[in-house]
Amino acid sequence: MSAPLLDVRHLSRRFDVSKPWLNRVIERIPRVHVRAVDDVSFEIAKGETFALVGESGSGKSTIARLIVGLLKPSDGEIIFDGKSLARGLKGAEARRLRRRFQMIFQDPFASLNPRWRVTEIVAEPLKVFNTHKSDRERRKRVGELLSLVGLSPEDGAKFPHQFSGGQRQRVAIARALAANPEFIVCDEPTSALDVSVQAQILNLMKDLQAEFGLTYVFISHNLSVVRHMANRIGVLYLGRLVEVAPSHDLFARPQHPYTRMLLDAVPDVEMTGRRRKKVEGEIPSPLNPPSGCAFNPRCPFANERCRIEVPALKPWRGQPVACHGIEEGRIPDGPAQPIASVTAP
Numbered sequence: 001m002s003a004p005l006l007d008v009r010h011l012s013r014r015f016d017v018s019k020p021w022l023n024r025v026i027e028r029i030p031r032v033h034v035r036a037v038d039d040v041s042f043e044i045a046k047g048e049t050f051a052l053v054g055e056s057g058s059g060k061s062t063i064a065r066l067i068v069g070l071l072k073p074s075d076g077e078i079i080f081d082g083k084s085l086a087r088g089l090k091g092a093e094a095r096r097l098r099r100r101f102q103m104i105f106q107d108p109f110a111s112l113n114p115r116w117r118v119t120e121i122v123a124e125p126l127k128v129f130n131t132h133k134s135d136r137e138r139r140k141r142v143g144e145l146l147s148l149v150g151l152s153p154e155d156g157a158k159f160p161h162q163f164s165g166g167q168r169q170r171v172a173i174a175r176a177l178a179a180n181p182e183f184i185v186c187d188e189p190t191s192a193l194d195v196s197v198q199a200q201i202l203n204l205m206k207d208l209q210a211e212f213g214l215t216y217v218f219i220s221h222n223l224s225v226v227r228h229m230a231n232r233i234g235v236l237y238l239g240r241l242v243e244v245a246p247s248h249d250l251f252a253r254p255q256h257p258y259t260r261m262l263l264d265a266v267p268d269v270e271m272t273g274r275r276r277k278k279v280e281g282e283i284p285s286p287l288n289p290p291s292g293c294a295f296n297p298r299c300p301f302a303n304e305r306c307r308i309e310v311p312a313l314k315p316w317r318g319q320p321v322a323c324h325g326i327e328e329g330r331i332p333d334g335p336a337q338p339i340a341s342v343t344a345p
């Protein structure tokens, strides 16, 4: 890969979830932290779509918020086009860099100000970044952006509640594009939409990517959607990356037992050639994660080492995987097979 556009290095984020009143009453009570993101590293090339998948609570949204600066990392670095976002950037330089990336949220209704007309919503970044100085210039640009996302310039006079869910997400995309970003973090952008509308929005996002050379981080727990969108996929489990692979390889040859479990649950029979299964077991509480590999209580291949030692993400047949079982040849080789039918050693 040539120099990555985004380089995430050893990123961690802990949340202090201690009860402040309890800490005031009993001073020496230890503080309680959730490790939402734990030592996560990945790179994204220009023009690529990198997807992050995992069950609820695996840390996807926290990573999205860290990248766009809505949260600060506890440790690690986020380097965008060679500059560290977490440290040292201030004033005009920070603004110039921030303008180059945007975020699209899951719920377009919650992310659009209900009291503003669409023109004001889409024009806001133009004002903030001072790219279009007069009202006339901004109105013209808003009209162009609305046409670009499949709405009409006249829609600018409406309020968000006058649109359907899919149209509202189009407005959110127009706003994200307003400042000519290069990089967009998409946090479950279609999961609040009807299935029939999802494909239209995903195809729109792909078309815009091709037209403007955009780079996406695409967050989803829907593997069918991710397969349609992503060049590469990172699988998260309880805040850690367990596997990173090109999209085709991940679906054809998933390595990590957790990835296999997720793929077994994909509803599309044609996609994997297998029948849909439930994702087995429950994700453990992040307040009290298992020692060793966090997946070990659900893994049919786990042994003593998995219960003690956290596996590092290491290359395995060209794709990084974090699993002692794979290193030690304990996990059956070859194409994915339903892991529930394989007996543990």
Ligand SMILES: Nc1ncnc2c1ncn2[C@@H]1O[C@H](COP(=O)(O)OP(=O)(O)OP(=O)(O)O)[C@@H](O)[C@H]1O
Residues within 6 Å of the ligand: 015, 016, 017, 034, 035, 036, 054, 055, 056, 057, 058, 059, 060, 061, 062, 063, 221, 286
């Ligand atoms: N502000 C916060 N304070 C305390 N804990 C938090 C906070 N934000 C996230 N967490 C915890 O961090 C963990 C990761 O949450 P996150 O929302 O990133 O997961 P996710 O994979 O995006 O889940 P979902 O798919 O449900 O959105 C969860 O255990 C969550 O409860």
